Amino acid sequence: xxxxxxxxFTIAALVENKPGVLNRVASLFRRRxxxxxxxxxxxxxxxxxxxxxxxxxxxRTDARRIATNLYKLVNVIDVKVVSQxxxxxxxxxxxxxxxxxxxxxxxxxxxxxxxxxxxVDIGAKYAIVEITAPEDVVEAMIRELDPIGIVEMVRTGxxxxxxxxxxxxxxxxxxxxxxxxxxxxxxxx
Amino acid sequence: MLLTGAEIIMECLLREGVEVMFGYPGGAILPTYDAMxxxxxxxxxxxxxxxxxAHMADGYARATGRVGVAIATSGPGATNLVTGIAxxxxxxxxxxxxxxxxxxxxxxxxxFQETDVTGxxxxxxKHNYLVDDVADLAYIIREAFHIARTGRPGxxxxxxxxxxxxxxxxxxxxxxxxxxxxYRPPTQANQEEVSAALELINSAQxxxxxxxxxxxxxxxxxxxxxxAERAQIPVSLTLLGKGAIPENxxxxxxxxxxxGEAASNYAIQEADxxxxxxxxxxxxxxxxIKTYAPNARKIHVDIDASELNKNVKVDVGIAGDVxxxxxxxxxxxxxxQHPQWIARIxxxxxxxxxxDVLQVGTESKLLSAQVINDLWHFTEGNAVTIxxxxxxxxxxxxxxxxxxPSTLITSGGLGTMGFGLPAAxxxxxxxxxxxxxxxxxxxxxxxxxxxxxxxxxxxxxxxIAIINNAFLGMVRQWQEFFYEERYHATPMISPDFCKxxxxxxxxxxxxTNREQMEESVQFARSINGPKLIEYVVEKEEIVxxxxxxxxxxxxMIRRPKPGEEVKS
Numbered sequence: 001x002x003x004x005x006x007x008x009f010t011i012a013a014l015v016e017n018k019p020g021v022l023n024r025v026a027s028l029f030r031r032r033x034x035x036x037x038x039x040x041x042x043x044x045x046x047x048x049x050x051x052x053x054x055x056x057x058x059x060r061t062d063a064r065r066i067a068t069n070l071y072k073l074v075n076v077i078d079v080k081v082v083s084q085x086x087x088x089x090x091x092x093x094x095x096x097x098x099x100x101x102x103x104x105x106x107x108x109x110x111x112x113x114x115x116x117x118x119x120v121d122i123g124a125k126y127a128i129v130e131i132t133a134p135e136d137v138v139e140a141m142i143r144e145l146d147p148i149g150i151v152e153m154v155r156t157g158x159x160x161x162x163x164x165x166x167x168x169x170x171x172x173x174x175x176x177x178x179x180x181x182x183x184x185x186x187x188x189x
Numbered sequence: 190m191l192l193t194g195a196e197i198i199m200e201c202l203l204r205e206g207v208e209v210m211f212g213y214p215g216g217a218i219l220p221t222y223d224a225m226x227x228x229x230x231x232x233x234x235x236x237x238x239x240x241x242x243a244h245m246a247d248g249y250a251r252a253t254g255r256v257g258v259a260i261a262t263s264g265p266g267a268t269n270l271v272t273g274i275a276x277x278x279x280x281x282x283x284x285x286x287x288x289x290x291x292x293x294x295x296x297x298x299x300x301f302q303e304t305d306v307t308g309x310x311x312x313x314x315k316h317n318y319l320v321d322d323v324a325d326l327a328y329i330i331r332e333a334f335h336i337a338r339t340g341r342p343g344x345x346x347x348x349x350x351x352x353x354x355x356x357x358x359x360x361x362x363x364x365x366x367x368x369x370x371x372y373r374p375p376t377q378a379n380q381e382e383v384s385a386a387l388e389l390i391n392s393a394q395x396x397x398x399x400x401x402x403x404x405x406x407x408x409x410x411x412x413x414x415x416x417a418e419r420a421q422i423p424v425s426l427t428l429l430g431k432g433a434i435p436e437n438x439x440x441x442x443x444x445x446x447x448x449g450e451a452a453s454n455y456a457i458q459e460a461d462x463x464x465x466x467x468x469x470x471x472x473x474x475x476x477x478i479k480t481y482a483p484n485a486r487k488i489h490v491d492i493d494a495s496e497l498n499k500n501v502k503v504d505v506g507i508a509g510d511v512x513x514x515x516x517x518x519x520x521x522x523x524x525x526q527h528p529q530w531i532a533r534i535x536x537x538x539x540x541x542x543x544x545d546v547l548q549v550g551t552e553s554k555l556l557s558a559q560v561i562n563d564l565w566h567f568t569e570g571n572a573v574t575i576x577x578x579x580x581x582x583x584x585x586x587x588x589x590x591x592x593x594p595s596t597l598i599t600s601g602g603l604g605t606m607g608f609g610l611p612a613a614x615x616x617x618x619x620x621x622x623x624x625x626x627x628x629x630x631x632x633x634x635x636x637x638x639x640x641x642x643x644x645x646x647x648x649x650x651x652x653i654a655i656i657n658n659a660f661l662g663m664v665r666q667w668q669e670f671f672y673e674e675r676y677h678a679t680p681m682i683s684p685d686f687c688k689x690x691x692x693x694x695x696x697x698x699x700x701t702n703r704e705q706m707e708e709s710v711q712f713a714r715s716i717n718g719p720k721l722i723e724y725v726v727e728k729e730e731i732v733x734x735x736x737x738x739x740x741x742x743x744x745m746i747r748r749p750k751p752g753e754e755v756k757s
Contacts, residue, residue: 016371020319024311031312068508070494074336077371156236172370 007058008037010083010160011067014170016075017043017050024073025052032069035060038157048174050079053159077170082160089160093136094120094143098149099127107148110123115141126151192360194323194353195224198287199755201330202231202364207258209618211236211245211572214238215262216302218288220354229397235645239266241611244637245343246284248575248615250277251598252623254406256337257284257615263291264302267348268309270675272605274344275313279602280429281402283342285333286310292352293321305474306348317341323356327686329362340374341493342406374492376507378517385505386464386488387521390420393462393486395530398424399445399474402601403467404433405594409512413466414438415519421526424536425453428467428586430599436590443590445472446582447736451745452537454736457482458743459533465489466615467511470500471602476742490514544733544748547588554727557581557656561588563706564626564654564680572624575599575616577609577633580662583732585628596623607636613651614644624714625650631657631683642694644719652713653695653721655686666731670746697721 015021022041029036037055044051056066063081070079082089097106099122108127112118117131131141135158143152162168192200198221202210209232214222220488224250225233236242241628246257247365262279267288277284291300307319316336318329326349334344343516378386390396404413414435417424417440424434425445436443445453454476463485468474470489475481478500487503489496490511497506507514542548546558561584564572574589575598576582590599598616601606614626632656644651665679696716700709709722733748 020307023308027311060496065495065499068497071371072495073370074491075374170370174368 008055008083009058009063009088010089011054011056011063011070011079011082012082012168013052013070013079014044014053014077014168014172015050015052016077016172016174017048018075021050021075021131022052024075025054025070028069028073031059031146040157046170046172049170049172053126053157055158077172078168080135080162080168082162082168085166086163087160087166088163089134089158090132091138091158092130092132092156093138093142094154095129095131095145095150096126096152097145098125098151099123104148111141111144112160117141149174190326190360191357194225194326194356194358195220196227196350197304197323197326197358197360198330198349198354198382198452198552199224199228200360200362200747201226201327202339203315205330206332207231207256209249210258210260211233211242211249211615212260213239213242213262214325215266215289217263217265217291217351218260218287218354219289221260221287221349233260234614236611236643238637239269240607241274241614241640241643242394243270243284243286244276244605244608244611245615245618245622246286246544247273247277247280247282248598248612249619250282250284250615251280251612252595252616252619253571255283255596255619255677256334257282259284259286260288261286261391262289262302262364263306266302267306268304269756271309271313272607274310274346276600276603276605276608277344278313278315280600281342281406281654282344282737283337284344285330286344286346286347288348289354290348290350293350294352294540296350301619306346306429310346313344314346315341317346317348319348320350320353323353323358326353327360331363332367332369336369336372336621340372340641372385373634375494375510377509377513378490378507380587382505382507383517383521386507387593388516389462389486389488390518391523391525394527395441395460396422396462396464397460399427399463399468399590400424400430400433401427401466401468402429403511404430407467407492407510409467409515410434410521410594412512414586418521419519419524420522421531422464423456423531425449425457427471427474427708428599429590430468431586431597432594435592437592440531442538444586446471447476447738448587448732448734450538450587451541451734451747452534453724454742454745455537455735456534456742457485458569460485463471463487465491465503466515467491468494469496472500472738475500476736476740476744480667480741482742501713543750546733546748549617550627555659555700556722557584557726557730558588558668559703560654560656560706560724560726561585561628563703564628564710565589567707567710568624568626572596573598573616573620574626575609575613575631578604578606579630579633580658580666580730580732581628581630581656583663584656587732600702606633609633610637610653611640611643612652614647614649617649618653620736624652626641626652626654628654628656630662631655631659631686632681635683638689640694641690641719641721645695648718651720652720655723656726657683657723658726658730659683659685660728662730663732665729666735669731670735670737686721695719695721697723699723
């Protein structure tokens with residue numbers, strides 16, 4: 001299938017906050033030849049649990065196959081294909097854009113009114129625009145910023161959560177709480 | 190009780206019921222080797238190469254169903270395990286590998302004999318651990334054994350830095366439930382799945398069961414047999430599924446796939462229902478996936494949910510323990526007959542019998558099929574056979590029918606040459622009262638023949654049968670069929686195997702004609718300890734039938750019937 005016709009889906013995974021877990025997930029995607037679009041990982045309100053959001057190209061692999069393979073990893077506590085149900089998803093981008101004349105500054109201000117975006121830094125030459133929105137909205141804004149002159153960009157990748165009573169959580173507390181495993185302040189990868 | 194990490198390893202192995210460990214010492218694992226001196230009840234077998242240790246642990250595990258243990262040092266010791274670990278992974282064999290690692294402070298510094306072994310083995314283990322606190326060690330070993338033997342079994346590696354082995358801690362064995370929130374192997378089918386499967390089973394006209402390794406690992410032999418007999422469903426076996434049901438059972442069509450029985454393959458292609466139990470539709474079993482079993486609805490039961498719909502789309506996919514699921518099926522399975530279907534399979538089997546190489550006159554040369562068939566005959570079909578990989582492996586599968594589970598041990602998924610001899614040593618440790626035959630080719634044997642010394646040092650009572658055709662036979666066969674007989678890098682000069690055996694102090698015999706077959710088995714049985722028999726066979730044999738890689742399963746290259754023209 002061509003890349004244009006590909007459909008993306010979003011998987012959320014609760015994983016143990018332990019060294020090497022990100023490596024295990026990345027290794028799984030590589031060796032099973034799953035095509036990963038983005039992967040984000042961060043801590044949760046549970047001290048021993050991190051949450052990953054993985055966006056995958058659905059044209060090449062079906063969601064269930066990825067979910068069952070993820071589930072085989074011992075450190076993966078729970079897996080959910082969140083894009084199969086009502087959900088909220090957000091991507092955050094920091095975009096550095098030319099702002100060295102009145103036209104560019106006006107254009108940026110107008111764009112930030114139309115998009116869920118704001119200017120978080122502005123100087124004589126460049127401004128940084130921050131947008132937090134669904135991925136397609138971020139893409140749309142990038143297209144509109146492009147003619148002004150993008151010089152640098154960074155994106156977090158998508159994070160997602162099911163709406164309403166759809167809750168993906170665990171009360172997991174590890175059996176091993178020794179000096180190193182207890183050191184959950186730093187997410188070790 | 191204050192113990193060192195090394196002593197904790199020994200204490201934990203004892204509590205897991207370990208009786209034998211296969212390993213090789215080295216700098217980073219020396220504290221553990223020193224601790225072994227205090228635990229004489231844990232027998233250590235010194236191998237000659239760490240690959241052998243992993244294969245021995247694997248052979249032990251497959252023969253017994255218990256977890257095999259391999260031990261190696263850091264760096265090259267650990268990397269030498271890799272082929273053995275990958276072999277165990279592909280065939281779902283429960284082994285635990287314990288490797289030494291450089292001290293924690295040195296990790297990441299490219300220290301002497303340092304390798305990122307948890308990184309290297311990550312894709313070929315079910316799970317692995319780098320222990321960075323001696324307080325974790327007992328939990329980790331317990332978890333490792335649990336993960337290795339439950340669910341879909343597999344290898345687990347524990348990498349233990351040298352200073353963790355030396356560190357002391359209060360040893361309290363972690364009793365009670367193992368809490369692994371992300372590890373919940375499936376157990377049973379839900380009611381809808383059972384009903385859907387039963388509807389298909391009870392309405393099928395041309396059903397066939399595909400029985401795999403999962404049957405013997407789950408101990409579901411009697412359930413399988415009951416299902417087959419009650420609904421009169423023919424049973425075809427994967428290579429690793431051999432022993433799931435006695436191969437002389439009238440409903441059994443024997444092996445399927447690339448070198449399977451033609452009757453099995455034709456039946457799969459004509460079946461209207463496939464009941465796949467504890468098997469994974471490997472490409473060597475399906476041939477061209479697009480034309481595979483085109484007429485069949487499919488039920489697939491496997492303990493690994495990720496196997497369902499992986500290679501073959503199925504109508505009813507059930508993630509569960511095959512014994513439990515079959516027990517859920519059985520009350521709803523109706524007693525039926527499929528006389529026409531079974532008669533059709535009989536016709537295919539009769540056609541195959543006419544093509545059987547054993548029907549060909551013996552003339553001068555010894556054929557590998559004759560060797561295997563005679564070994565089967567003179568061992569009363571009751572030996573535990575461990576094969577290597579190649580033509581002799583397929584000939585074993587075809588000409589040595591197995592009646593009991595875990596009596597054929599072979600590297601199926603990875604196809605690891607060199608597996609045979611070490612795996613046989615491990616199997617014999619697991620089944621000391623069984624007659625164990627390592628059936629190996631001249632190529633594979635030479636990959637791990639250093640383990641002859643291990644067999645001598647431990648006086649392991651195994652029979653090593655080398656099927657010597659002076660070729661890498663299976664590769665030669667592919668060259669004959671698909672590379673216009675350009676036999677490049679397949680003719681093989683070997684040492685005089687009998688003299689080699691003599692150098693190791695191993696009694697040996699060379700067999701060059703069929704009249705010596707019975708004598709060779711008697712010779713083997715007359716010696717307590719390792720012995721080697723070289724069977725010098727025809728050089729350019731072909732294993733028939735053959736489904737060329739990627740071809741349709743029914744498009745087999747068949748052996749011509751006597752009097753038929755050989756297809757060129």
